[in-house]
Amino acid sequence: MSATGRYVHRRGLHCESACQCAVLAAGGYDVDEEIVFGLDGGFGFSFFPANGNAPDIVVGKQAIMPLRAARLMGVDVATHTPRSGAGLAKLLESAPAVMIRVDLGLLPYWGLEGRSSFGGYFVNVVRPLGADAFEVSDPAFDKPVSMSTAQLQAARSSRATPPLNPDWKAYVLGAPRRTPQLDRVGPVAVRNLCREVLRPGSRNLGIPGMKLLATTAASWPESKIGEVEDVDLAGRVVRTDALARQLLHLGRQIESFGTGGGLFRPMIGRFLNRVADSTGEARYAEAAGQFLDSGRQWSNLGSALLAAGTDTARDDLKTLVDAVADTARSAMDVEKRALGALTTL
Template sequence: MNSAGRYVHRRGIHCESACQRGILAAGGFDVDEEVVFGLDGGFGFSFFPANGNAPDIVVGKQEIMPLRAARLMGVEVGLHTPRSSAALAKLLASAPAVMTRVDLGLLPHWGLGGRSSFGGYFVNVTRGVGGEAFEVSDPAFDAPVVVGAADLDAARASRGSPPVNPDRKVYVFGPRRTAPRLRLVGPVAVRTLCRDVLRPGSRSLGIPGMKRLITAAASWPRSKRGEVEDVDLEGRVIRTDALARQLLHVGRQIESFGTGGGLFRPLLGRFLTQVAAATDDPRYAESAELFFESGRLWQSLGATLLARGTTDSREDLTSLVDGVTDTVRSAMDVEKRALGALTAL
């Protein structure tokens, strides 16, 4: 356990839960990342179609920073929207780190140059550096990075990925008051998760969102046409087919953009495994295995899109679209089985 008040950078799995875990540890409370993730209740699926040939957005969650885990842990969290570097630095004066929402595509150390945008990413800002930069704890990297104040401001203010823009949101965590008992709060979080994914109230979310992705993906060879600018996996600016950009973007969303791989499904499986142990109920573990199976399907698709999504052949790209629709349909069926079993508990 870290000593209270001292922030230590750790590489993580999911940006949001890893950042929360790091700040909680600085407050003297060391908790597994999958527990933070599961209790937060953000797991699920979101699909946001884009206009024209811009890439549609796929997210393995349904809520961004719902703060349910913090409430269960008795931690008060203040939400701020500082509009300047000076205002951000002022927040750091009262905390070992603050959690900041950003557009991943505008963080210089990701090398995307704004050509690929995702505004639902999180990093922890730990201190100012020389008045013109900040030290940033990005859980996707092995060590902290220094980001210029202007670059960080741009990433916090980005409007490049509606409806998941960062909106300058910054979270300041207070001290922990209670320790959650997973035996009691785990099943509550699981019931909420099942309700939100099976009956989300929006056709862009949960199981309806997966069905909408299947339909939309089938239309990509017609809707994603023409030559566009993108960044390849080595950070080089390239001209590519809009369909290739779409497929590469989905691959990145599944494997690279803070999910830990498999669109969060393995992370949820590990949470359910912990709930099974805490409650002494093996049925949670049985559903965990189904989410591990689903995670393998998503990981295979993501790896394929990252490896082949830059092909120049329109015929090959169209065949990859068939792989997207088939895999999403298979994963959806597995997840419906898991969620149905959990609902019955």
């Protein structure tokens, strides 16, 4: 029997946690997005340099769909890789919605025309619309949208952003069996956060990844050269400087691509405040304030990069490159202090 009809589209801040919250709500369980985000354990930093003049990738997380929050809530999650519209429709026969991973740049309603890619984005597929289309719930938008099956398959199969390619992944969430006690599981999630961001075991992740961004950004004026195609903020295809494309892409990654703004830092700050309220431990609130400060720094940078757009002169772009490196170093120092204090709890 089809379970569609119980699902209600809702806007959210972070694609992954907002999609999970909407599916859980369809099953009768309402949970705040920052709680799912904080318990999931994906927060952090990732930096993946790209080949040639393609944009380097920055993500404010270190894991894609880690499913820790689901485990804490006793939610069974089945992972599938259907490679056809019929296979996706089959999953919807017994689920209110199916979470799928996609390349954001290939979602037609975003207007990026495939010229700006991010393969770690999530949407919920709600129902088939005839044989050749689906209704899609994207938490960045006010209303559901429709996509042709071909468009959806292109976004699900993209190979444009290794190591963040979607790989056809689809997730079916079951009903929660328990409510996590934040005073008990919150501190555990925070300890995991500290360990994974401070000592991630990879120079591309966490604090080492922020250092790598700061040093690599300085080389962008030499590595991001030549004229390339991009899509400006009005959705127009333009010819632009590769360095301008890099900076605009970074601005979108910080502010626009499902982070809620500030590269997830305000979200983790709100989660830490919730942990402080549930435990009575003020040091969580102090760290929350530091992450909110870091989030303001990232947002200020992201807003400046978006304002520069695609028409800025190259000398002015070099000034923005300096701002990228300075922000990465400054925010890193703030976050290291916050995390260092949390490790003593």
